[in-house]
Amino acid sequence: MINMDKIYLITDIPGYTPQIGRLLSMMNYARHTTLEAVKGLSTEQLDFILDTDSNSIGSLLMHFAAVEVAYQVETFEGRELSEAELLVWHPALNLGEEGRAKIHGHGLDYYIDRLNEVRKKTYQLFATVDDEWLNRTDEDFWYNKPANNYFKWYHVFEDEVNHRGQIRLIRKRL
Numbered sequence: 001m002i003n004m005d006k007i008y009l010i011t012d013i014p015g016y017t018p019q020i021g022r023l024l025s026m027m028n029y030a031r032h033t034t035l036e037a038v039k040g041l042s043t044e045q046l047d048f049i050l051d052t053d054s055n056s057i058g059s060l061l062m063h064f065a066a067v068e069v070a071y072q073v074e075t076f077e078g079r080e081l082s083e084a085e086l087l088v089w090h091p092a093l094n095l096g097e098e099g100r101a102k103i104h105g106h107g108l109d110y111y112i113d114r115l116n117e118v119r120k121k122t123y124q125l126f127a128t129v130d131d132e133w134l135n136r137t138d139e140d141f142w143y144n145k146p147a148n149n150y151f152k153w154y155h156v157f158e159d160e161v162n163h164r165g166q167i168r169l170i171r172k173r174l
Contacts, residue, residue, distance in 0.1 A: 001119060002028045019131040023153055024123070030157040030164075031119065034064065037167050038108060045174050046111070047104045057167050059092065059099040061111040064160045065118045066092035071156050072118075075149045076125050 003013075007029055013021035038046075038057060046058035055063070066089040073081055081089060091102040134150040141147035 001116070001123060002032055004032075007032055015127055017129075017131045019134055019150070020126050020129065023134070023150070024126060027119075027122075027153075027157045030160050031115070034061075034160060034164050034167070035112065037164055037171065038111075041108055041171070043105065043107050045171075046106065046108060048170060048174055049100060050170055050173055053096075054170070055095045055099055055166070056104065057170055058106055058111055059095055059103040060163045060167055062092035062103050062114065063095055063099070063163060065089075065111075065114045067159050068118045068122060068156050071152055072122060072125055075152055076129075 006025070010022050010025040010029075012018055013024050016024060038061065041057065046061075047056050049056055069085070069089055070081055070093060073079055073085070091098045134153075135148050137146050137148045138152075139146045141152075
């Protein structure tokens, strides 16, 4: 999915309209740098909790997948996560105490596999829409403000970049 020969190019991606290709290019770079930040971590390191209010690196990785799933459902299906989906994803969306209690004991491959599964579906979904779809607007998003699909998907990787800073901080404290 990530073309390492073009990792530093925000550019067209074959099979996608121009703006969607550029959005995916940005998402790919964010994911690449996330994977670099966690490379080589053990299960114990992925489960490390800095303090009683912190999230583990593993929980944050699952959070990235959960946010992406939530936006797949919202932007492509026009709905919120179902009860069945929330059973799977709520601890990672919510993080905090619930995330600490339920997300632990997995090796790095487990988290990378979840991230790749979710991103593969994102690629499949983006292949079904065009640039005009990015402009589709929800008039009542956060704080009763309008937001388009472009912003929503920007938020998916912006959230990852934000939390990746936490991952780097936690990694320094290991």
